[in-house]
Amino acid sequence: MKGRPELYTSYAQDMAFLNTRPKRAWTGGLVILALVLPFAITDDLLQLLATGFVAAIGAIGLNIVTGYAGQVSLGHAFFLAIGAYTGAALSGSETGRVIGFGITSLPIWLLASGLVAAFFGVLVAPVAVRLRGLYLAIVTLGLVFLGEHVFREWTSLTGGPGVGRPAAVPELFGVRLDQDNAVFTAAQQLYLVMFVLLVIFGVLARNLVRSRVGRAFAAVRDRDLAASVIGVDLTKYKVLAFAVSSFYAGVAGALLFVMNGFFDPGSFSLLLSVQYIAMVLIGGAGTISGAIMGALFITLLPRITRELPAVLPFISGDATGAVTVFQVEAVLYGVLIIVFLIVEPRGLFGIWVRVRNYWRTWPFSY
Amino acid sequence: MAVLSVDGIRLAFDGVVAVDGVSFEVGESELFAIIGPNGAGKTSIFNVLSGVYRPQQGSVEFNGENLLGLRPHRIASRGMSRTFQNIELFSHLTVVDNLMLGRHNHMKYGALSAFLLLGRARDEELKNRSAVEDVIDFLELEQWRRFPVGLLPYGVQKRVELGRALAMEPRLLLLDEPVAGMNVEETEDMARYILDVREELGIPMIMVEHDMGLVMDLADRVMVMDFGRPIRTGTPAEVQADPDVIRAYLGEQHRSVAS
Numbered sequence: 001m002k003g004r005p006e007l008y009t010s011y012a013q014d015m016a017f018l019n020t021r022p023k024r025a026w027t028g029g030l031v032i033l034a035l036v037l038p039f040a041i042t043d044d045l046l047q048l049l050a051t052g053f054v055a056a057i058g059a060i061g062l063n064i065v066t067g068y069a070g071q072v073s074l075g076h077a078f079f080l081a082i083g084a085y086t087g088a089a090l091s092g093s094e095t096g097r098v099i100g101f102g103i104t105s106l107p108i109w110l111l112a113s114g115l116v117a118a119f120f121g122v123l124v125a126p127v128a129v130r131l132r133g134l135y136l137a138i139v140t141l142g143l144v145f146l147g148e149h150v151f152r153e154w155t156s157l158t159g160g161p162g163v164g165r166p167a168a169v170p171e172l173f174g175v176r177l178d179q180d181n182a183v184f185t186a187a188q189q190l191y192l193v194m195f196v197l198l199v200i201f202g203v204l205a206r207n208l209v210r211s212r213v214g215r216a217f218a219a220v221r222d223r224d225l226a227a228s229v230i231g232v233d234l235t236k237y238k239v240l241a242f243a244v245s246s247f248y249a250g251v252a253g254a255l256l257f258v259m260n261g262f263f264d265p266g267s268f269s270l271l272l273s274v275q276y277i278a279m280v281l282i283g284g285a286g287t288i289s290g291a292i293m294g295a296l297f298i299t300l301l302p303r304i305t306r307e308l309p310a311v312l313p314f315i316s317g318d319a320t321g322a323v324t325v326f327q328v329e330a331v332l333y334g335v336l337i338i339v340f341l342i343v344e345p346r347g348l349f350g351i352w353v354r355v356r357n358y359w360r361t362w363p364f365s366y
Numbered sequence: 367m368a369v370l371s372v373d374g375i376r377l378a379f380d381g382v383v384a385v386d387g388v389s390f391e392v393g394e395s396e397l398f399a400i401i402g403p404n405g406a407g408k409t410s411i412f413n414v415l416s417g418v419y420r421p422q423q424g425s426v427e428f429n430g431e432n433l434l435g436l437r438p439h440r441i442a443s444r445g446m447s448r449t450f451q452n453i454e455l456f457s458h459l460t461v462v463d464n465l466m467l468g469r470h471n472h473m474k475y476g477a478l479s480a481f482l483l484l485g486r487a488r489d490e491e492l493k494n495r496s497a498v499e500d501v502i503d504f505l506e507l508e509q510w511r512r513f514p515v516g517l518l519p520y521g522v523q524k525r526v527e528l529g530r531a532l533a534m535e536p537r538l539l540l541l542d543e544p545v546a547g548m549n550v551e552e553t554e555d556m557a558r559y560i561l562d563v564r565e566e567l568g569i570p571m572i573m574v575e576h577d578m579g580l581v582m583d584l585a586d587r588v589m590v591m592d593f594g595r596p597i598r599t600g601t602p603a604e605v606q607a608d609p610d611v612i613r614a615y616l617g618e619q620h621r622s623v624a625s
Contacts, residue, residue, distance in 0.1 A: 212487075213480040214480070215463055215467050216470060218456060221458075222459065227456075227467075228418075228439050231442035231534070
């Protein structure tokens with residue numbers, strides 16, 4: 001329809017992946033920005049953003065089970081850990097101290113990490129089928145402590161607490177991504193690869209949630225009784241939600257420490273789960289773009305709080321002193337979750353929706 | 367031939383008998399109504415039919431197949447759909463998505479195809495979207511399409527719930543108090559849609575309702591329940607004249623109104 005680009009003449013247009021012009025424009029703009037950034041900013045910021053992209057993959061995973069399917073899970077750190085150790089053990093080299101199989105090709109160990117984590121997700125899921133709400137949260141919380149214990153004791157896999165082991169070795173088409181080469185620095189390469197992976201996993205997840213499967217997840221979340229009498233198999237979809245969610249967690253876990261190159265079992269504590277819950281709640285539960293926003297926000301937060309001692313002299317920059325930046329950080333997660341739940345339950349995504357609606361009707365506010 | 371035949375259902379929760387000795391049949395394109403005072407066991411019968419409760423005795427046959435022991439989603443896939451007394455919609459989803467959920471079992475693609483949403487999965491989505499639009503057209507829901515149903519007025523929500531049940535292309539439709547809490551105008555609208563469903567779609571229905579005017583006008587046959595037991599089944603005229611029914615439910619005043 002000439003002159004009326006907003007008019008849909010087929011359901012295919014209405015159901016398209018990016019079905020409005022502003023969506024296409026914004027997405028295109030953000031992708032170009034993300035591709036230009038590595039040549040504009042310093043390597044340490046790139047590393048941080050790459051970590052943010054990986055966290056976003058993990059947050060999308062948690063959002064699928066918690067935001068879409070409504071099954072509150074505090075066990076995300078456990079599935080991240082499964083992915084991290086699968087990736088590290090598969091791609092690492094045998095040192096006598098820690099095990100390794102030397103399969104360094106990124107697609108292979110990434111897929112394997114996701115699948116192993118998904119397998120554990122399916123193992124846990126039958127519990128989720130029988131429990132809901134707070135009870136499920138407590139059981140998944142138990143997973144984190146169980147995992148912490150196992151990873152602390154299983155030193156041939158994890159290197160043990162305080163020591164750790166090298167993270168997964170990223171090699172793509174024979175190129176070591178974590179080493180500088182003639183064209184790119186390591187940070188630039190990792191940033192670009194993580195960005196591409198985030199786009200891939202983001203697009204896949206968004207397809208899933210707007211499909212028959214995603215609608216069934218939302219039905220289970222909103223009214224499980226009604227879902228079952230219209231023909232949604234509750235057990236099947238709860239198990240599926242856990243499987244997909246832990247697959248994403250496994251993938252994210254395997255990539256999460258590639259930027260640092262090293263990690264120890266202490267990383268997978270309850271705090272990590274809480275961080276991911278914060279990403280989902282602050283970003284916006286039940287949205288893919290919200291999970292990405294939340295993940296970037298939480299990942300960049302420490303960088304911002306590190307600047308605090310310069311502004312507020314009573315906060316100390318190191319571990320000494322009455323109030324340290326690390327304490328401020330931990331408190332901030334909690335405060336932000338509470339503030340968002342009360343003021344804007346739809347999270348950063350909700351703020352974006354409000355801004356968008358304001359400008360859509362501008363200058364008429366009604 | 368009967369679409370549904372219920373025989374000697376007994377449902378008890380420990381000592382409390384919710385439904386006892388209930389037997390009835392619903393024929394093709396028949397509108398069968400169940401009435402009775404609060405707590406008479408009307409909704410319990412619906413919960414037995416849709417598999418939410420499992421009765422201790424009796425049998426339920428739906429198109430010649432025994433339904434007892436099947437889980438709710440299995441029964442739904444055989445063509446039983448229902449609405450609820452207190453609206454049970456997916457309140458965060460739009461009207462279109464709620465109706466698309468009604469067509470859940472008309473789509474077959476699995477989770478792996480859902481990640482890509484291409485080819486067969488996309489075709490199925492498009493085909494079912496167009497079926498959903500037929501329901502939207504049928505119930506005149508066009509203007510509400512994109513709204514999350516939680517934001518819609520009560521009467522519209524009731525209509526969306528009927529739409530979700532119709533989107534399933536059911537072989538039997540259970541309506542639990544379709545006009546509860548509605549004003550006269552909304553009630554008339556809903557009555558018109560129910561008549562349309564019967565005349566245009568020919569779907570047999572079982573309706574639980576307290577609005578006696580609606581029941582007596584629309585129903586082909588009525589079953590009156592009291593304390594979990596059926597006291598009379600017959601045409602609206604027969605039921606209205608029955609002294610037991612008047613004593614248990616309609617009240618003495620009704621006699622003069624009815625005659």
